[in-house]
Amino acid sequence: MLAVQQRDTDVFQSQYLDPSLLSPPPSSATSISLPTTVPLKRKTRPISSNAEAGPSRPPPPPCRTERRFTCDYPGCDKAYFKPSRLAEHQLTHSGERPHQCPHCAQCYLRASHLHAHLRTHLSQDDKQFTCSRPGCDKKFWTATHLKRHDQTHDQAPVYSCKHCEESFTKVHLLRDHVVLAHMPAGTKPYMCTNEGCDSSFSLKSHLKTHMKTHDGKLPYKL
Structure with a gap:
């Protein structure tokens, strides 16, 4: 059966097809020479020397890099950036405190310290920052203190x-x-925990010193 099909195919090709179509094309036709491509050259702009070095910035003023204002007090080598800081420092040598409270005898080196002290002479009703939580009517002098207090409600x-x-x-x-x-x-808040002792102190450091009297660890004895 296969021999008959092969014979019919050969007869059909010999009678109806051009023999030139059955033969492979010449070797010259198969080798096609493509034109060589030339890489394109990109146009580049010349880089200036200023762009390579980066933008030039003026140097910072000497007042930001050098402590030019030096204290002339004997034995003191402190130096400051601003003359106002130097003048404030020199008051520590003379003992002068120019900012005095008008309500008491307290004196301070800085005006900000006096301003904070003046709050102690005001009543609690003068505090401007009030807690907005239900059932809490505490007031504070600054917004920072109010924010710190407000966090305690969430804890x-x-x-x-x-x-x-x-x-x-x-x-x-x-x-x-x-x-x-x-x-x-x-x-007072800091109380002694030893049995039979009812001493109390306002500072924790004072309580620690007192506790040494019970342990016998005092460094100085009479």
């Missing part, structure tokens, strides 16, 4: 009082509560 209380059901977010708030609500009048 969970972790310090509980042993004498009542009150709880606080800060340990110093618990300490102040115990002193005011559960201790005799005149008791």
